[in-house]
Amino acid sequence: MKQSHEVFLDEDLAALSPGAVDWDVNPERLPLDTKAMFGGRPVWLEIGFGGGEHMVHQAAQNPDVGIIGCEPYMNGVGMLLAKIREAGTDNVKVHPGDVRNLFDVLPPESLDKAFLLYPDPWPKKRHHRRRAVTPEYLEPLMRVLKPGAEFRVATDIPDYVRQTMIEVPKAGFEWLAEGPADWREPWGDWMSTRYEQKALREDRVPHYMTFRKP
Numbered sequence: 001m002k003q004s005h006e007v008f009l010d011e012d013l014a015a016l017s018p019g020a021v022d023w024d025v026n027p028e029r030l031p032l033d034t035k036a037m038f039g040g041r042p043v044w045l046e047i048g049f050g051g052g053e054h055m056v057h058q059a060a061q062n063p064d065v066g067i068i069g070c071e072p073y074m075n076g077v078g079m080l081l082a083k084i085r086e087a088g089t090d091n092v093k094v095h096p097g098d099v100r101n102l103f104d105v106l107p108p109e110s111l112d113k114a115f116l117l118y119p120d121p122w123p124k125k126r127h128h129r130r131r132a133v134t135p136e137y138l139e140p141l142m143r144v145l146k147p148g149a150e151f152r153v154a155t156d157i158p159d160y161v162r163q164t165m166i167e168v169p170k171a172g173f174e175w176l177a178e179g180p181a182d183w184r185e186p187w188g189d190w191m192s193t194r195y196e197q198k199a200l201r202e203d204r205v206p207h208y209m210t211f212r213k214p
Contacts, residue, residue, distance in 0.1 A: 008081035009074065016084075018068050018093040021101050034110045037093060038066025042112040045144075046070070047099045047132060048119050050195055052080030057191035058115075059089040065112070066091045070099040099132075103140035111144050114151045118195040121157045133164045138171035142213060150176075151211040152187065156199035161207045173211035183207050 018037060020026035034043050042065045049055040049069040059067050069092065071077050077096045084092060095102050119132045128134075133153070145151065151173055153164050169175055177183050186192070186208050196206055 006078065008085065009078055012081045012085070013077065013094060013096065016081075016092065016094040018095055018102070019105070021095050021105055022097060023101065026105060029104050031107045032105050034107060037068075038091060041066045041091070043068065043110060044113040044115070045099075045102075045111050046115040046117070047137075048072075048116065049080060050076050050118065050193055052076065052083045053193045054115070054117055054191045055080065055092065056083040056087050056089055058189070059084075059092050060087050061189060063089075063091055066093065068093045068095065068102070070095045070097065070102055072097055100137065100140065103137075103144060106144040108143055109146045112146055112149050114141060114145060114149070116152070117154045118193060118199075119155065119160075121155070121160055123157070123159075128159075128163065131160065131163060133160070133167045135167070135171065138167060138173075142172055145213045147213055149213045151213070153209045153211070154186075154196070154206060156196070156204040156206045161209070164209055168209075168211050172214065174214055176210045176212055183209055 019032040020030065037043070044058070044065055044067045046055045046067060046069045049071045052069070055067060055069045069080065071080070074096060077094060080094065116132055122128060122130045141151070151168070153168070155161060155164065165175070186206070199206060
């Protein structure tokens with residue numbers, strides 16, 4: 001981790017907390033006040049923001065919403081904090097940990113949109129149950145999304161695409177694709193991440209899947 005990122009973690013992270021998320025500070029699992037968190041603005045969630053490129057891009061392009069980002073790897077959190085400083089965005093919150101702990105304390109139907117972009121592929125078959133498109137993640141995500149909320153998934157791993165297309169509709173989401181372009185071409189407001197650029201250099205094919213909570 002860069003020394004500057006360590007400074008950002010020390011100076012900026014606490015102020016960007018969404019509230020009492022982890023078990024050691026909120027053992028009663030009291031819900032967060034998402035309306036107060038962003039002054040009543042719509043709330044979006046990015047699950048595993050990596051280096052933070054997409055999250056900061058969306059925050060800068062959508063000042064009328066608030067975005068919560070979850071990422072367990074501190075290198076990525078440090079990179080995000082650097083980008084937040086550079087962009088000057090003030091509509092973000094950061095949970096440096098497991099999104100499942102956040103799901104515990106988000107009120108039902110409190111999120112307007114969610115992103116899962118190039119998640120950890122867990123390539124070995126015995127580890128597929130750890131992927132973020134399993135019931136352990138999708139059931140609480142369905143609970144905290146508002147009716148009509150959009151859920152975007154991007155991955156370059158063919159087997160992850162297959163698992164997504166099986167598990168996400170099984171959890172109750174509707175797939176919104178009407179033709180091949182709807183999963184072959186990125187969203188109009190897309191910000192390509194360093195993970196995607198690596199995939200393209202290695203001739204892997206990204207898929208962009210859009211779902212909706214009925």
